[in-house]
Amino acid sequence: MSSVAQLPPANDFDATWTFLEKGLDQIMNRLEEGLDRTRYSILYSAVHNFCARGSPPQTAGGAYSGPLNHRAATHLIGAELYNSLSKWLEDHLTKIRTESEKFMDEALLQYYTKQWIRYTTAARVVNNIFMYLNRYWVKREIDEDRKNDVHDVFTLTLVCWKRHMFQFVHHNVIAAVLKLIERERNGETIETGLVKNIVESFVSLGLDTTDSTKSNLDVYREFFETPFISATEVYYTTESEKFISENSVPDYMKKADVRLGEEENRVQIYLHESTHKPLISKCETVLVKNHTEAIWEGFQNLIDLDKQDDLHRMYALLARIPEGLDPLRVRFETHVRKAGLGAIERIAQQDADPKTYVDALLEVHRKYNDLVQTAFSGESGFVAALDKACGEFVNRNKVCKNSTSKSPELLARYCDSLLKKSAKNPEENELEDVMNSIMTVFKYVEDKDVFQKFYSRMLAKRLVNGTSASDDAEGSMISKLKEACGFEYTSRLQRMLTDMSLSKELNDSFKERMQQSYDNSGTNGKFDFNILVLAANQWPFSAPTTSFNLPEDVIKTYDRFQKFYQNKHSGRKLTWLFQFCKAELKTSYLKGSKAGYTFQVSAYQMGVLLQYNSGTSYTFEELKESTALSPEVLTSALGILVKAKVLLLNNGEKVGDNGSKYDLNFDFKSKKIRINLNLQMKTEQKVETDETHKTIEEDRKYLMQAAIVRIMKTRKVMKHVALIEEVITQLQSRFKPRVPDIKKCIDILLEKEFIERVDGQKDMYSYVA
Incomplete structure (x- = not known):
């Protein structure tokens, strides 16, 4: 046996509302019992019939037959239903709120979450039943801006929750949530789904009352995020100050790292994604920035003990805050420079040979380059600090105490020993690695012209004496130098190799001619003869x-x-x-x-x-x-x-x-x-070395003079200080010019009348065309 409830008369509001009120009670309080399709349709029809009696004429099928213009819209009915629904929701929520007063802490969260889920689920059903009201009467009210306080029915349910439930209980709810999160931070296991539901409810209450299709995070930020961030700051300030006073810096960093990871996970599990930035930023300030001095002070001990894991953790933490790494870079640079100087000082006492010297430089660089790549993730600031430190101890150490040109000279001599025929020559693959290592040191050498001059002389001797270990190795080294300094730097070196090839062809041709002469004369050559013909301007002879x-x-x-x-x-x-x-x-x-x-x-x-x-x-x-x-x-x-x-x-x-x-x-x-x-006698070697240095000094004078003329030809007029700075800039890739030497070159060019002083201005020069 089945029965169908009879619809109330369309023009009887009291009967209609009484009928709908029973349906609302079932939906809001007993929805789990089920709402069959027939019951749903009758409730929808009751709303439709009441509102439609003032609508424009309809077709036989009941459908609206034309556009809803302003005149027709005046017949729309629905205010009574809307107001009664608002009042009914207010009463319903008042009961829920009164019931909530029995609960505190986690029990309150359980109750609030249960009621919120039931309410919002029912609200969607109510919204569908009142869809006709939304479509016509609510739409007209909003379009004509008659009442700012009119919303579609679903939005109305949320507005009512916010006014009659949320506004009264949010303090207790927030307090309970914060207690729950604090318990989790203290190591307890909590029901994270409970917090997630609370967070989602706060987000849902961010209503845009002017556009029901839009929402914002105002409620979430004001009532949840702000107190949550404040509570986080208080919690970690207390914990971090106590922990760092009782433990070592490495232990504190481990603790801070774990805490930051926990907060990252917290966002993923139950917070809104927008909280990530303010939460992590606050944690970084409290856990890292507020303790930078203590963390910085722990750096030296860690690097002395080569604690790479701790150093990486320190780097990762300090990289989170502005300028947090700056003091570390400075201290790292100082440490590497001291390490390099110490390594050279130890071998300098033994009158080290070129290989020992270069190996000592490379060992320091290799150690700290590995540290930069692993502990500091190859960060550019630490790479720059390493380069600066290496540049210092490569060019200015105990071996170089009299001249910065000692390093490039020893590096060139090491190359010579490496590329000469010897039983100690490394294998081909190993040789390539060693040459790459040499280029690492070469990168830091300031006086690259000194290296070029010595390397050029030694290459010439290897080629002339036939002592090169390998033509391929010679070519490979020149290619590396060309890549580092350009074609001009290696043009003479390359020409030497070319001359050797041309000389071989010339020898073959000469021997062939001589053999013909011997054959014609019936005699045999008594000895072997080889000749090298070299371009005079390309060889350092x-x-x-x-x-x-x-x-x-x-x-x-x-x-x-x-x-x-x-x-x-x-x-x-x-x-x-x-x-x-x-x-x-x-x-x-x-x-x-x-x-x-x-x-x-x-x-x-x-x-x-x-x-x-x-x-x-x-x-x-x-x-x-x-x-x-x-x-x-x-x-x-x-x-x-x-x-x-x-x-x-x-x-x-x-x-x-x-x-x-x-x-x-x-x-x-x-x-x-x-x-x-x-x-070669030692005295001859010394004379040759002295002559090479003398040649380098002469070449530098010409290079500086050429640079000055080139600059003045372009600029026409230039101040003394600016000219010196520009000369240094242009030549520092080859060598670092000394200011007194530049001044002497300026004086020479003044005498030769390439440039002249500007009248009335002692520190200004002009180019003489």
């Missing part, structure tokens, strides 16, 4: 400082090559650099030596020894006359021959003394078959 008579044994080949080359390149002049020439001489005069020895000698030593094909004893003056060598050069050549006991000197005589006599040693013996006598 100067003309010989002594005359030299070529021995008769090689004069014919010398003349043949001169003729061959002039025929091939007419107009070119060959300058023979005998000081770099070398030879191999085979012995046949020694007693008991069947195979004989092979002496590897310089051209000047060859000139001396070949004299002994005609005699067995010569005085210093006789050898000087026959070879035409200067006394200094002859003394140096004889010194090594005497030291090796190839020639014998009478007791009491010294090499180079007038009248000293040199006898061929027929009892010479050696464990080696091939004996290298072409050795």
Whole structure:
């Protein structure tokens, strides 16, 4: 048996409202019992019938037949229903509010949440039942702005909750929520879903009364977020001050890190996402910014003990606040500089060789570069601090106490030892890694022109003497230097390699020509001959400082090559650099030596020894006359021959003394078959080093003068201080010009009239066109 409730008369408001009131009671208080479709339809029809009796004419199907213009809208009815619904909601919420007074703390939250969910669920059903009221009467009221306090029915339910429930209980609700969150911060497990529901209810009450389709976070921020942030500040201020006073800085940082992570999770689990920024910002201020002094003070101890995990935690915490990392960068730079200076001071006491020196620099850089990448996440400020510190101890340390050019010189010498043929040469892959490490040090070298000059001389010697370990390695190193400093920096180095290739082709061509001559004459060549023809302006060599008579044994080949080359390149002049020439001489005069020895000698030593094909004893003056060598050069050549006991000197005589006599040693013996006598004396090395530095100083003067002219040609007029600053800026990639040296160059250019002083202004220069 089923029954259908009868609709009240459309023109009887009291009957209509009584009917609807019963439906509202069921929806709001017993919705869980269910609201069948028939009951829903009848309630909807009751609202429709009451409101529609004042509507414009409808079609036979009941549908509205035309646009709702202003005149038709005046017949819309609904005020009585709207007002009665508002009053009914007020009464309903008053009962709920009165009931809520029985509860406190978590029980209040349980009750509030349960009622909120029931109420909002029912409110959606009520809104649908009163949809006709929304569509016509409410719409007209809002459109014509007759009443600011009229809303669609669903918004009305929320407005009523806010007025008659929320406004009275929010203090207790917020207090309960904050207590619950504090319990969670104290380590207790709480029902996070309860807090989430409260938060969502506060967000839902952010109503835009002018547009029901929009909402805001005003209620949430005013009644929840603001007190929540304040409570957070109080909680962590108390906790952090107590904890840091009783524990170490690393332990405090761990605590702060955990707390920040918990607050991040709190936002994810039950807070509105908009709270993330103010909450985390407040926590960063309380947990980090308010304790920066203590955290900064703990830095030195951590870096001394190499506590990378703690250092990373410190970095991560201080990176959260403005300028929090600045003191750390300064202290890090100071620490690295001291570490570098200390490392060099330790090896400086042992008169360190280039490899030991460069390895010491690299070890410090490698250690702290790894620290920057791991503990400080490669942050640019720490990278800059590392670079600045390395620049200091690479260029100004105990080894460099007299000159900043010592580092580039030692670096070039290390490259030389690395790229020379040796049993200690690293494998190809390892060599590439070592060269990359060298470039790391090179990056910090200020006087790159010093490195270039020494490297150029040493490369030239390796190529001329055939001692390069690998053409590929030489090319790879030059490519790295080119990448670091540009084409101009390495153009001469590259040209040296090119000259070596061209010389090989020239040798092959000359040997082929000589072989044809020997074949035609029916003779065989007595010795092997190789020649290197080098472009004079590309190689760091100067003309010989002594005359030299070529021995008769090689004069014919010398003349043949001169003729061959002039025929091939007419107009070119060959300058023979005998000081770099070398030879191999085979012995046949020694007693008991069947195979004989092979002496590897310089051209000047060859000139001396070949004299002994005609005699067995010569005085210093006789050898000087026959070879035409200067006394200094002859003394140096004889010194090594005497030291090796190839020639014998009478007791009491010294090499180079007038009248000293040199006898061929027929009892010479050696464990080696091939004996290298072409050795450079330490005094010669020092002279060469001094000459290189002298050349560098001369080159710098020309570079500074060229820079001044270039700048003045562009600017035309310039102040003294500005000109000096610009010269330093332009040249600092090659070397760091000293101000006194720039002033001297300015004076030279004033004398040469490239520039002049501006009348009446001593500190102003103008360019002379």
